[in-house]
Amino acid sequence: MSLGAERRHIRDVTAWQPRVPGVVEVFHAHYTEYAYPMHVHDAWTLLVVDDGAVRYDLDRHEHGTPHGTVTLLPPHVPHNGEPVTEAGFRKRVLYLEPGALDTSLIGAAVDEPDLRDPLLRRRVGQLHTALAHPGDELEAESRLVLVRERLRHHLRPRPVRQPHPDERPLARRLRELLDERTAQGVTLGEAAALVHAHPAHLVRAFSTAFGIAPHQYLMSRRVEHARRLLLAGQPPGEVAALSGFYDQAHLTRHFKRWVGVPPGRYARTSASLT
Template identity: 75%
Template sequence: MAPQRNVSAWRPRVPGVVEVFHAHFTEYAYPMHVHEAWTLLIVDDGAVRYDLDRHEHGTPHDTVSLLPPHVPHNGSPVGPRGFRKRVLYLDTTHLGDELIGAAVDGPDLRDPVLRRRVGQVHTALTLPGDELEAESRLTLIGERLRAHLRPRLAVGAPRRDPALARRVRELLDERLPRGVTLDEASSLVQAHPAHLVRAFSGAYGIAPHQYLMSRRVDRARRLLLAGRRPAEVAAETGFYDQAHLTRHFRRLMGVTPGRYGRGISRGRLGTSSEAG
């Protein structure tokens, strides 16, 4: 079988993320090299063997690997099928240089919750318009990584803060079409991003990005019932484009925006696979 090297890379509009890198390699081995950024790696198929600080490590599919900046490492497939991996390269926004030593000592983390959250961030980063979701999830990932690297400083149950949650909800309501980044929200309500996300989720049972999207969908429903076209509705309610509206609308309502507007106006609404 000929070697495969299928890769895609991009820089998203999410603070703290230097690069996103997805790759499928079969017979390619990385030589020793270094990065200026933190490397947060998950393997979806196969496994990677690598050396870090003269010690051998591995990345089975249920592991999250965190490789620190400025420390040489290599990488090669464990078996003939190679490996498929997804990587986030992060600057020091979420992880500081003081954690490098702990990451060198224990780069491979067996943590199913962390593994699932990293996968969710990658999904959000591939979908235009879902930057707030990626920011929120990445903030909680950074908090969990720091807990692994500094276990004695790990926090316990999140402290409830209903006043902060209410301020965040009011901010999201005010910025409904325009939206707001996590950094902007944190600055406006004067709270750490992780505390903001946890306070809001604890108070309302839904993450800030989920609340924002559900409110946008709710407003889109009213406009669709007034006879507006899905493309116009998407622009007016803050979605990136019509496809972005369709994805979230279908997730919440079970049908596309176009089907919803036509079906409800006639008093009948059925499922359909047609695009909105």
Template identity: 75%
Template sequence: MGTREEVTAWRPRVPGVTEVFHARFTDYAYPMHVHEAWTLLIVDDGAVRYDLDRHEHGTPHDTVTLLPPHVPHNGSPATPHGFRKRVLYLDGTRLGDDLIGPAVDSPDLRDPVLRRRVGQLHTALAQPGDELEADSRLTLIGDRLRACLRPRTAEADRRDPELARRLRELLDERVVPGIALDEAAALVRAHPAHLVRSFSAAYGIAPHQYLMSRRVDRARGLLLEGRAPAEVAAATGFYDQSHLTRHFRRLVGVTPGRYRGSAR
């Protein structure tokens, strides 16, 4: 069988993510190697077999694999048609050294919620302008990983309406420029994961969804004034017109152009 390789890699504007790597390999085998970063891996098709710390492991499509930094591992297809995978490389700000031992012992995690969240994160990372969503999703993923690997030390899911209110005020003040999750957490003096959970519990919506809703509301007003969608996108904090269109259609049901054209 001939070699078939498809690779896409980029560095998103999300703190702690050093690289996003999507690949399809038919018969390529990785030799033993190490990474400086944590490796968070999901396989969408096929399977990978690999050795980590002299033990053999596998990655069926329903698992999330977490490989710690500086620990040698390899990788090769475990099915005749190869594998398709999506990988995140995360620096130490996202996952601490205390998880290295548990990750070596149990690198493959069968957790449907975690698997779904990692897939959603990759979708967000592929969309310029959705950095707050990606950062929020990654924060909750890190919290879930810690709960899986060290359940006794996982932070309890507590409601904190006052903290949620303070974050909402920050988002309201910065609808157009936006705010990074770590900056918001520093301003309100809370752990990012607790901040996201508190906001979602209080308002029934994630912080990034709230911010996009506020931006779309502003965009509606400007469109009804007759302003062009590209101009509205820039004025309301969207990355570009396609970014506006994606979120506008999701929340309003039509594109900004059709909405503008319907105005009387």
């Protein structure tokens, strides 16, 4: 492989858990030939793209990240992502606790996730700068307050789109079951028996209601859990078992698919900042 081809595949990733209430994770990345599969987060995803652009689907609608915007993706809403050009994209992400913004704002965030606001963009950049310097936690908290205030300024409470009434209770029960058994896991037959539905109908109801298949939802929740454990200093071998993966190789395969780098490399980026 030529040097040019190697460079096209380079991915730089840095992630850490700051000691700032409300911020679950800080994630900086440069991706070239990489696409996120459909997945969910249990946190609010606050994203800025510094170079390039991202195309993504959110709630079955296509969106993009034009230059200078701030993107806010709500928790539990499936989305994916891929670079618009061969040059890829460079992004900075803050994962905010679910309670950082009121759930009544989820509908507005789904309808208009990309916000054109130079002041908000500047405040998010200032927050990232503060989070990168241990000892500046008070400044980071103060800047986070201003960011949340600006986000509320843009968003107005709107009703969250609901699935068909016949599908909603069944899909919700399965999601609750998957959330309860993220690490333990559950077979489709067991789930169908517990929620009293035919397996095929159960899969269709969940996919129709939430825009993601049950197995994709469960795997993305496991990867999310693994990220938190890795950033807390747990070794990948232990993380695999605690997150519900068969072994470390199983964790690595799915972690690379969702995050773009192996779990060991992801953990080392956090260790280098402590």
